[in-house]
Amino acid sequence: MPAADSLEAAIAVVTAEPRLHARWLNTFSYLEYVGFRKIVKSQRAETVDSELLTHALEEGRHALGLKKLAVKLGGEEFEAYAPELLLCGDEAEAYFQNLDAGCDALFAHLPDAQRAKVVYCYVTWLIERRALDVYGRYKVALGTSPLASRIAGLLMEEEKHLADINREIAKADPEFQTRAPELEALEKRLYETFLGQLSAELQASRPRASA
C-alpha cells in the first residue's frame, strides 16, 4: 500500500476510537517535545538567535497544545508520556533520532559549530515537510470537528517554519540542491518504516480496542 494510503488508513482507525485517538495525539505531542528539546540542545548558546528561539518555543507550544487535546480526549492519565499512552512511541522517537544521526553522519567532516547548524537545517527541513503532510491529511480526516481548527493553527506555524528553513538551508549548505535527494530518500525510508510499525500496532490493538 502506498505510504499516503497507509497513513490515511491509520488515521481512520485512530479517529474512530477515543483512546487510540488520545494516544495518537499524545504521540505527536511527544514528537513535538522531542523536536523542542533537540532544537534547544543542538546549538551552542552563542549562536542562538531570535528565529531559533521562536522555532523552539513554537514546537514546545505544539507539544503542549497536543498534550491538552490528548488529556481532554483520554483523561488525566494522558498527562504522562508513558509507553502505553503513546502509539509506537519508541519507534516514533527512533524515526527522529535516526534521521538526526543520518544527517549528522553526512556532515561529520565539518567543524562542530558549522555541522550543528547544517544538521539543524536539514532535520528541520525534512521534518517540517513530513509534518505538513501528516498533519494536513489528519486535518482533512477530522472534517468539521473542533479538533480540525486546532490542527489548522498548528499547520500554519509549521508552514512558516518550512518557509524560514527554506531560506536558511541553501545558505547553510551550498550543495543543498545536489545533496537534498539523498536526505529526502533517508527520511522517506525512516518514515515508511515507522508507518509500517504503526499499522502493525493498530492491527494488533483492534481486538482490544473493540473488547
Ligand SMILES: [Fe+2]
Ligand atoms: Fe511542530
Ligand SMILES: [Fe+2]
Ligand atoms: Fe515546526
